């Protein structure tokens with residue numbers, strides 16, 4: 083199943099690594115703000131890109147609880163399931 | 167004792183200190199000692215051209231509005247000391263609401279004490295946690311804050327992109343709550359103009375409602391100055407227009423106009439309307455006079471358009487990066503923050519005041535020098551601003 087949480091996390095990491103400013107050693111447990119040095123606007127803009135790939139929309143209040151790449155993957159997974 | 171209250175300021179303090187260190191003057195602390203006219207003010211003891219206001223029609227200096235304020239302050243005093251719900255409405259509030267409804271050809275108007283509160287008060291009255299808001303990604307802080315106050319789910323769509331909104335509305339077609347789309351007429355940082363007609367088509371297809379913040383476009387665009395909706399001939403498709411008196415009208419305050427008859431119920435569940443003091447009488451009188459100026463002097467809009475075209479073309483010809491939209495807000499995009507700080511200081515030292523906007527308050531993470539044009543600028547003042555921009559840009563190697 084392509085939309086499992088680990089698959090989504092891999093996809094996120096791949097997209098993040100396409101940005102040369104992102105540290106190379108990130109994994110699913112990396113913290114988006116602290117480890118990747120994203121500010122709130124950068125997080126929102128990055129999430130928009132993933133939304134298109136997965137054809138979902140993430141409400142902003144959901145972003146508030148997200149710390150790690152894994153949190154984001156699991157949030158996207160849940161929304162995708164709800165939307166199906 | 168502040169017991170850790172300010173610990174969270176550590177990183178802000180660091181960036182602020184490095185900013186202040188890099189800049190001979192605090193970009194957030196410019197003091198306009200006094201305006202000499204709409205277009206010239208005294209800054210640091212020097213006469214300085216003002217290209218960093220929102221005073222598009224120059225009406226903050228309207229003699230007519232000033233006289234109306236003086237006369238009203240003399241007869242009615244200077245404040246209301248309370249909220250309209252708790253402490254009473256003045257007849258002038260009613261008069262202003264009636265006048266705005268006439269100006270917009272709408273049934274109802276609700277006025278607020280600021281434009282910021284107009285967004286908070288309208289959005290929070292219209293949606294709650296069961297509803298979904300669709301916000302243009304580059305929306306003003308007051309729209310984001312209104313969204314937060316409302317508790318509604320917030321979905322951002324790509325700036326000025328009706329197709330992206332379309333996709334996002336489609337994804338939520340099975341949600342039970344109401345759906346409200348919010349866009350601006352002219353975007354305050356970049357001067358970009360919304361493709362409103364296309365947004366209207368999209369929201370109609372999905373049976374959603376539309377609110378448009380015409381803060382920067384009222385008095386500026388459209389044959390009668392009603393903003394982007396009038397310009398693009400799609401006013402029927404807009405459910406709520408929100409705006410401010412603090413820009414083209416030159417005073418302070420905000421409004422929401424609509425044909426929906428529920429407006430009197432909105433007054434009872436809009437906290438930013440209820441729990442704050444209402445507009446003082448002299449401000450209302452000045453605003454009414456400024457509305458007359460806007461109606462009686464269409465030449466102000468023509469002059470503004472001409473001036474916007476002159477500044478936009480001048481900056482583009484220099485080779486600076488600006489939006490392709492010609493509007494009274496013209497922002498020059500630069501690459502780095504230190505470059506922007508140096509550029510901005512040099513402009514001020516040469517007698518031209520513009521706004522320095524730094525990320526993350528800018529749309530694409532790059533710094534902006536935001537210029538705003540007035541109807542009252544003379545062709546010579548605009549030419550001087552362009553010359554100064556060119557001189558500084560060449561000195562800093564931004565252009566060759």
Ligand SMILES: Cc1ncc(COP(=O)(O)O)c(C=O)c1O
Pocket residue numbers: 280281282283285306308350354379381382410411412413418419420
């Ligand atoms: C798009 C937009 N909406 C609302 C506001 C708030 O208006 P005011 O400054 O009158 O409170 C502003 C300006 O600050 C704005 O740019």
